[in-house]
Amino acid sequence: MSDHSxxxxxxxxxxxxxxxxxxxxxxxxxxxxxxKNLNYWWTFGGILTFCLIAQIVTxxxxxxxxxxxxxxxxxxxxxxxxxxxxxxxxxxxHANGSSMFFLAVYIHIFRSxxxxxxxSPREVIWIIGMIIYFLxxxxxxxxxxxxxxxxxxxxxxxxxxLFSAVPLIGESLTNWLWGGFAVDSPTLTRFYxxxxxFPFLILGLVILHIWALHIPxxxxxxxxxxxxxSKDTVPFHPYIVIKDxxxxxxFLTLFAFFVFxxxxxxxxxxxxxxxxxxxTPTHIVPEWYLLPFYAILRSIPDKxxxxxxxxxxxxxxxxxxxxxxxxxxxxxxxxxxxxxxxILVADVLVLGYxxxxxxxxxxxxxxxxxxxxxxxxxxxILPILGSKEKTMPLPLSISEPVLNxxxxxxxxxKTNTE
Amino acid sequence: xxxxxxxxxxxxxFTASYAIxxxxxxxxxxxxxxxxxxxxxVKALASTEVDVSSVEVGKxxxxxxxxxxxxxxxxxxxxxxxxxxxxxxxxxxxxxxxxRAKNPxxxxxxxxxxxxxxxxxxDKGDYNGWFCPCHGSHYDTSGRIxxxxxxxxxxxxxxxxxxxxxxxxx
Numbered sequence: 001m002s003d004h005s006x007x008x009x010x011x012x013x014x015x016x017x018x019x020x021x022x023x024x025x026x027x028x029x030x031x032x033x034x035x036k037n038l039n040y041w042w043t044f045g046g047i048l049t050f051c052l053i054a055q056i057v058t059x060x061x062x063x064x065x066x067x068x069x070x071x072x073x074x075x076x077x078x079x080x081x082x083x084x085x086x087x088x089x090x091x092x093x094h095a096n097g098s099s100m101f102f103l104a105v106y107i108h109i110f111r112s113x114x115x116x117x118x119x120s121p122r123e124v125i126w127i128i129g130m131i132i133y134f135l136x137x138x139x140x141x142x143x144x145x146x147x148x149x150x151x152x153x154x155x156x157x158x159x160x161x162l163f164s165a166v167p168l169i170g171e172s173l174t175n176w177l178w179g180g181f182a183v184d185s186p187t188l189t190r191f192y193x194x195x196x197x198f199p200f201l202i203l204g205l206v207i208l209h210i211w212a213l214h215i216p217x218x219x220x221x222x223x224x225x226x227x228x229x230s231k232d233t234v235p236f237h238p239y240i241v242i243k244d245x246x247x248x249x250x251f252l253t254l255f256a257f258f259v260f261x262x263x264x265x266x267x268x269x270x271x272x273x274x275x276x277x278x279x280t281p282t283h284i285v286p287e288w289y290l291l292p293f294y295a296i297l298r299s300i301p302d303k304x305x306x307x308x309x310x311x312x313x314x315x316x317x318x319x320x321x322x323x324x325x326x327x328x329x330x331x332x333x334x335x336x337x338x339x340x341x342x343i344l345v346a347d348v349l350v351l352g353y354x355x356x357x358x359x360x361x362x363x364x365x366x367x368x369x370x371x372x373x374x375x376x377x378x379x380x381i382l383p384i385l386g387s388k389e390k391t392m393p394l395p396l397s398i399s400e401p402v403l404n405x406x407x408x409x410x411x412x413x414k415t416n417t418e
Numbered sequence: 419x420x421x422x423x424x425x426x427x428x429x430x431x432f433t434a435s436y437a438i439x440x441x442x443x444x445x446x447x448x449x450x451x452x453x454x455x456x457x458x459x460v461k462a463l464a465s466t467e468v469d470v471s472s473v474e475v476g477k478x479x480x481x482x483x484x485x486x487x488x489x490x491x492x493x494x495x496x497x498x499x500x501x502x503x504x505x506x507x508x509x510x511x512x513x514x515x516x517x518r519a520k521n522p523x524x525x526x527x528x529x530x531x532x533x534x535x536x537x538x539x540x541d542k543g544d545y546n547g548w549f550c551p552c553h554g555s556h557y558d559t560s561g562r563i564x565x566x567x568x569x570x571x572x573x574x575x576x577x578x579x580x581x582x583x584x585x586x587x588x
Contacts, residue, residue, distance in 0.1 A: 154536065154552075157534070157535040157536065158534040158535060158536065158552060159534075160535075161533075161534040161535035162534065164534075164535075175455065175456055176454050176455050177454070178456070179454055179455065179456055179457065179460070180456045180460045180484070180485055181456060181460070181484035181485055181486060182484065182485030182486045182530075183485070184460075184485045186456075186457070186460070190454065277482065277485060277486070277487065277537075278480055278482065278487045278537065279537060280536040280537040280538075280550075280551060280552065281551075282551045283551065284536065284551075284552050298553055298567075300567075301566075301567050302567065302569075303533055303534075303567055303568070303569045304569075306567065358554070359553060359554055360554060
């Protein structure tokens, strides 16, 4: 790419760059050729980077006041809320920040699904992304335990008990995770250590995610390869930087609404009651962003199979690039996939809604149908669509749909896939 | 170089080095894994004594043992009869009530749902026993799973009557 030819103008810069080419890296990031037809759904990568940094910064500050010990944790969170200067603000940003982070990541993932960003040659970007997503869930879960309220305690109990479904070693495995015979202070302390560790693992993986992205370059709404650099691309700076910043500002408006006007809307009132191992709240619900998986877990009447189904629902996403066999990336040119895509979106929303309701009667039936459909979509519909679907002709370049409209361009799909 | 398939002395050295290296790494990792197990201070709290003299017939108390709730229920005649009348074929996890409650009046069990660890609610559910609000498991008057996702009956801990009024759990 163009950065190999980069030579710093100053003598000092050249001296440094010969020893550690950070200036070349910076030049690469500025000049990185980006398809000019990216829409606003492509701004969530930048928004997610912001979310990660905001969580790390507010998290480190909270760690200066929080105490990870069962007798003190709940009180130390109230201490942050009442005594620490701006503690309420920092904690509300951190707590709502996780919801905003997941909102952005879901949009980011569903953008990939719609425009086929997970397909060749971007499978590795996708898989790294899925590992990040899984680590995000682990981070969110361990973080949710830290305030040591009723929901914290019972969420920790229910989720760690998932491992008791493992045959033979289940019980010793859960005791090992707990550091005791139930969720207690040792559990809290180790969750805190892990909650501090995971974001930095995520940060490292984000760097790999972006590195892997910069090898083939961005996908785009048309989903065809663009020559880089060419008239089809614009430099990342200033074009994409400004667009990302504008999108971030809009996103921050929503973020600020939650933080300042309804900071507890996405939380659960039971978590303002200190953890009590003798009483389970009548209705345990995870945070909204985990509800679809929780619904899948509950839909199956067998403990082990329920846990297997829940993990399988994530794993099926990891192998998606090999399940979605269609050579055409963008749903714009896949009339059938486009419909199934929206059915999947609806299905996941239904699963999320059902995850918040008690698992009985009609709700349970709906959850089971939605769970079955989730797997059918990935394991049956996508492989069949890959061979049977009649796709629309692809344009020759990303400029052509703009200049001529998509209908009167080449019919030969082969020219665009190598 | 003459016969590439025949193992050479150097291959033996490589294999032996890898094997010793693997043992060394394993020995170094084990303390890091084992430190997470329940520690000595947690294990030291393994037993607890409970005075049950004030528990009336039909009532139950909940005590904390090793961080978990333990239900101590003084069962009524009807509850005992109901538990004993159940055929083993009807049970998901077949256990006789006689084996679960040595002294039929007293049922002592870990009050943790065997599904995902919630605390079931007493005198509820389709079988007059316990009902777990988390994922809807129904237990009978012997604490046996009758309906719902839990795989097993609620656990009976090791316990003994020290005298007529005191139970030692653990």
